[in-house]
Amino acid sequence: MKLTSLGIRQKAFAYSMTTLGSSLINSLFSFYYVKLFLNRYRISEGMFHQAQIVFMLWNAFNDPLFGYLQDNAKVPCCAKRHLSILYGAPFYAIAFLLPWFPWRDYQEGDWLCGVQLVIALCAYDGMLTFVLLAQCALFAEISTKHENRLQLIKYNQVASLVGSSSVLFCGLISDNMENIFNFQVFALCVAMLAFGCMYYTGMNCVSQYEHVEKLEKDKMEDASNLSWTSVFYLTKQIVTQKNFLLFIVMNFFQVFHLAFLNNFMLIFADHLIPPYLLPAFVKSIMYGAGFICPQLLILSSQSLLRKLGYYKIILSVFYAELLSATVMLVLGPSHHYVLSMFLVANMVMVSATFSLFNLPLADIIDADLLNYKRSFPLSSMVFGTNALFTKPAQSLAPMLVVTILNQFDYEKLKDNFTHSEQSALQDLHGAMFYLVCLTPICIAVLQILAWTPYSIRDSHTDVAKYIES
Template sequence: MFGFRCMMKAKNGILSRFTLDNNFLCFAFCTFAANLMSSVFGFYYVYYFLDVYKVSHSCFQFAQFLFLIWNAINDPIFGWIQDHSSAKWIRSRQLNILYGAPLFGLSFLYGWFPIYEYFPGSSEYWKCTHLVITLCFWDTMFSFVLLAHCSLFAEVTTDHTSRVRLTQYTRSASICGLFAVPLVEFCYETYGDTGFYVCLIFIAIVATIFMCMTGLYTKSVINRIDELPSADEPSFFSRQYLKLNLEILLNRNFLCFVTMNFLTVGLGHFAANFTKIFSEDLQLFSESKSNKILFFFFNSIGGNSYILLLSPLIMIYGSHMIACASFFLVLLSSVVLYFYRTFAMIVTQIIVLNVVAHGIGGLTDVFVSSLIDEDMVRYKRRLPISSMFFGLNALVTKPAQSLFPMLAVFFLDMTKIENKDGKTVRSQEAIVTLMCVLPMITALLQLIIFTPFRMNIVTASRGGNSTKMQVDLSKDWE
């Protein structure tokens, strides 16, 4: 009997480790839905508009420039509205997600259908207009819904250990969502355009349903609906509003983080947007469609798998040290590729760029949540200004989504060569050079900039009905 009891205790202990947290699971549904759509959008839109719709490179650069501007300014606007609006449905993170989900799904579908063919006049003009609307519509809904989702991350739980655990849920959900890329590639290769469009519509419907589930069932430790803004809440662009932004922007930790994150986001979009193009131009898997699909799939799930595998090390050594070690890995891989331009090293470099950039991007919520907690304690705020933090982070980092692809397209255009048939094509030598030099410079800057960053540990001590948060702020201002 004693042995049986010991065995049952051990079994229950093991099972307790794997008990699902329903609230964390509901929160992760939105991550799953967003990755279903964003992985496909990021993977295909550059290829589709350049190589299928045949949009001119000048038009592409112009659209990226307009997208860069709108991409940067909409997040702070949505951030202020979600934090300071008197309307309950706007103040509630969950209702933002619930009501924004259908439009998010529609914004995903819009770009894949060549609506410009039904308009008279210059085809190039309507193609360019179609690209601009596609990018801006997509980013508007992406920002509105996921800004609320990111802010909810900081309000679902308040301690670092639980946030790392919540990150495990979101990264697992991301991996499930990233099955969309090989699925779409399989449908496209097997059934052509019909399979491609059917698959996209299916993805949009599934994503919308899962986002609505997050909006309906996720619970927060902070009640934002019942606690209306006080009379002294700052109006938009008032002196107090600017003061709030300056308090965030002048924090050394925040500056270190957003500069590093700008480079991470740019490198991540460079890797995601050009993986298919580089694979096609370098003919990496031209003889095997199955190997190509597996390669794309591994690049899609690699970043999230990377964070999941490193979660025990993150618990021990901290998110900051793991991030710096990852930047060093990119730097090392880029240097090796520069001197040894073999097939194996090219494939390895593409994998490293996708894995590290998207993996470290998965820790963004942990870093920003730490900054939000620090700010709330430092300035004794009644409610955390989570959306403003994520909005300002986006203001700085979102332009990288356009700048890095624009830089890559400009470099590849400048180095084009003529093939045997007299056609102008991208130089394979230039592609490999771009693949090692751009990440090499980026990783070196990331190491220099992010090393001084310090994560402040916030603890909650409960006495009676009140919650007191404590943080060691001395290290931030040494």
């Protein structure tokens, strides 16, 4: 039976509650953890890099692993999407709290600080992967119609808009993490709220495939016969598709760019924008806008998505990023107000574009289902395999940037940079400015080259690719 308008809205609302919960905690985690460990816990560069390497390996490994389990396991908590969210939610919320409470009063270079960073990153990403892979699979499996998927995107962006405001309120309440006690209390409240949101999804959002006994029976029978050879064979089928390869190359650079902005926008703005021009209150609003405005942009682009499709919109944004970064580079670092607007606009464009990526991945899942005549879509495996190749960028970005900054004595200048030797400070600020401008220029060029040959461009005009039942 086809989904009614009311039905898809109910499912979209339940689906979006996990987005609300994850946005509340993901925004805070990605925005603050690097500054916390570098500036407050005073982790050494060596331990920071070691933690990022461990995180990168775990980050790449756990996504295909959980993807395989969720698509092929017999245990209901893994096999059923809504149960994966339901049972994973409390552990996801607890893992979010791990970085914000130091295990002891850290001295500079304390080895235990490195251990805490490794455990916090791995535990958090493991639970994020388990919960959000199931949610991503729901996106592809709730409906195959472009119109219904846009409805999911719409509800998703409203939820993400509300959730992303956590950075704004946290910045105001904790004075951008200067008041650590207020920050910790806020983090506890956010963790409990996020758990409640994801719990609601787990209780109320069910994939169309979980309603069909025959498909579920076929799935269980197929799972019992799967070996590691079969897993590698299925993964090979996924990664050898041209559109999937083009997508993951483009997405790798998008993840890198997003991690670059999330982890270092706070640091770059503190150094490159004088405090007498933008006081802390205004900067808090600026940081919040970087997380809130992407959702407003997506919500206002619904008609364009229906008319043009995601392919042209994503490609246009890459050209816009290239143009804006080139103009900023030509203007130079002395135009502080323009630089402030550029930092926010760049973050908005990158985040908004990333929010659309479930649409091409869902189309790739649909194409894979038809090409190989599968009895059920390998949704989690496709999302997990995508993450296998793109998630390492989350670690590479902070490692690369911290290495570059420390070549200009950032480790020595980060605490009292307003009273530091001016020549050294100017060199550091020059390096930061070139990172801010050249990073989006290089990434945009590479993404345009990768995305242009992508061939699934007309799904917004197609009817459902297979019958919804």
